[in-house]
Amino acid sequence: xxxxxxxxxxxxxxxxxxxxxxxxxxxxxxxxxxxxxxxxxxxxxxxxxxxxxxxxxxxxxxxxxxxxxxxxxxxxxxxxxxxxxxxxxxxxxxxxxxxxxxxxxxxxxxxxxxxxxxxxxxxxxxxxxxxxxxxxxxxxxxxxxxxxxxxxxxxxxxxxxxxxxxxxxxxxxxxxxxxxxxxx
Numbered sequence: 001x002x003x004x005x006x007x008x009x010x011x012x013x014x015x016x017x018x019x020x021x022x023x024x025x026x027x028x029x030x031x032x033x034x035x036x037x038x039x040x041x042x043x044x045x046x047x048x049x050x051x052x053x054x055x056x057x058x059x060x061x062x063x064x065x066x067x068x069x070x071x072x073x074x075x076x077x078x079x080x081x082x083x084x085x086x087x088x089x090x091x092x093x094x095x096x097x098x099x100x101x102x103x104x105x106x107x108x109x110x111x112x113x114x115x116x117x118x119x120x121x122x123x124x125x126x127x128x129x130x131x132x133x134x135x136x137x138x139x140x141x142x143x144x145x146x147x148x149x150x151x152x153x154x155x156x157x158x159x160x161x162x163x164x165x166x167x168x169x170x171x172x173x174x175x176x177x178x179x180x181x182x183x184x
Contacts, residue, residue: 060111
């Protein structure tokens with residue numbers, strides 16, 4: 001993620017989780033101006049993508065945005081290939097795996113879109129406008145439907161050699177438990 005150098009006064013953040021989609025219209029100072037929320041029950045890829053588009057358009061067109069939205073940042077509970085800007089693995093929400101979400105969402109909303117792992121996005125948000133502001137190193141743990149971590153080193157998201165640093169892994173807790181969407 002990079003800090004935007006636009007004259008936009010607001011940005012849209014989307015937290016796409018295994019159970020809910022949360023969206024926010026955010027000021028340059030990091031203040032939440034408006035929020036929206038949807039349940040992300042198992043849907044087809046098209047239905048889930050439609051919810052993302054609906055959330056972004058509602059926030060983009062909100063009068064509080066003043067027509068000056070600089071872009072959209074999406075945090076997903078999975079691994080993002082930084083070279084292709086596509087989802088590599090997302091076991092808790094597999095429906096969007098097949099969609100080039102950044103290109104499609106940009107086309108639908110006419111806004112630039114950036115995609116990252118949710119823990120990386122949250123760590124970066126804390127670095128920019130939250131409790132980690134002014135720090136150079138941050139370790140952020142995100143607990144939701146899954147668990148992950150975002151690492152900030154020298155003020156930048158640390159991704160590691162394969163691009164997946166901070167991910168604890170996909171672990172079987174109870175071998176006799178409920179089957180995961182990944183098949184384990």
